[in-house]
């Protein structure tokens with residue numbers, strides 16, 4: 001006999017009434033009115049983005065549009081809309097054209113922007129990379145707005161580099177012979193390609209296959225060219241003497257966590273007043289050593305004047321940077337670079353006993369010579385400039401060392417007398433060191449991490465840009481500009497737009 005489902009047995013003989021639930025009907029069809037304007041509230045950031053973009057000069061984005069009134073042709077999407085879609089997507093941590101196209105179908109903020117239309121992902125993807133000059137100008141125009149609001153002073157700018165993963169895997173990096181083999185195969189495949197019209201598969205599939213093969217061949221040719229550049233740079237590390245077959249512009253770099261990986265080096269300059277990014281660039285250089293001067297030039301190009309002071313970490317304080325900043329009359333504040341003497345490991349390899357390491361030699365400043373543990377003099381021999389130091393070499397007479405009972409511990413296997421190197425700071429470095437010992441300079445330097453690393457963390461953590469989606473230095477730089485532009489607009493929303501809106505309520 002079937003059990004009565006409207007009652008649940010509690011215990012033998014007891015029952016309680018069934019819960020009255022709302023039914024879910026997934027078979028119904030509904031027509032609902034949508035008031036587009038009310039899809040997002042008045043203080044929603046998507047309104048701020050639309051408002052700001054609408055107030056900027058977008059003429060460079062309109063310049064190439066051929067669809068005009070009075071002439072046959074389909075209307076195009078307004079650049080104000082495409083820019084706003086990308087900025088809002090980056091703000092929300094998205095960086096995929098397909099994802100934006102999907103979001104246009106149901107997300108209220110995207111629906112408000114598009115007026116319930118769906119923008120094709122091809123249009124979005126092409127727009128992101130097709131307007132380099134216009135995008136650079138847009139970045140500058142937004143800086144103009146921020147400057148007008150008093151958020152940029154250029155009194156103090158913090159500069160830092162951060163590695164961002166390239167869109168390539170470790171396995172895509174190959175040595176020359178492997179790349180040559182792959183290229184030969186790709187060329188053979190391209191030569192064997194038939195006419196797409198006569199293919200058994202559809203014409204569209206055949207054409208896509210041919211395009212894929214040609215692009216593969218081009219990428220391999222670019223990878224071989226990149227490898228020539230890498231070899232010309234005489235990189236000593238074998239793992240760096242390879243090029244990627246998927247992104248030939250990517251370089252193997254040391255990441256923050258100590259691992260090597262395909263990356264680009266993003267250079268970001270941040271004004272200390274309101275943490276606004278005033279300059280962005282992307283390089284293939286594995287270190288930041290040569291990036292300070294280009295950073296100052298970028299800031300000057302963007303804002304029409306040089307920063308008064310640049311604050312950097314020890315990776316950028318070198319002789320060339322100091323000379324460049326002196327020439328540009330920009331005050332440099334930074335960590336002191338590490339001073340390198342002869343590493344104990346190298347002395348150990350030469351068989352020198354720790355009792356005869358350089359600290360056992362006494363320097364006589366008056367006579368400008370060293371005295372060794374056996375009491376013999378080491379006279380000045382030569383000097384060479386290495387970075388921000390001058391290396392002065394002092395050497396004992398060969399005859400003194402030959403007859404010395406300590407020779408086996410002090411300079412084994414050397415026919416010449418023992419030498420000791422004294423490293424002295426260049427005049428520029430000495431002045432820099434003196435400045436950095438003052439409490440004022442140290443107090444300024446302490447602000448560096450909080451300002452310089454803030455946009456890096458925002459872009460990587462909030463926007464999720466830990467890896468570029470695009471490939472190639474030009475496109476990757478465009479992606480970095482989109483991200484930094486979005487970051488600056490977020491600062492404008494937080495510091496200007498929202499307070500003004502609240503004041504109006």
Ligand code: SF4
Pocket residue numbers: 372373374375376396400401402404405406407410411417418
């Ligand atoms: S080997 Fe030469 S430098 Fe070394 S302790 Fe003897 S005399 Fe001095």
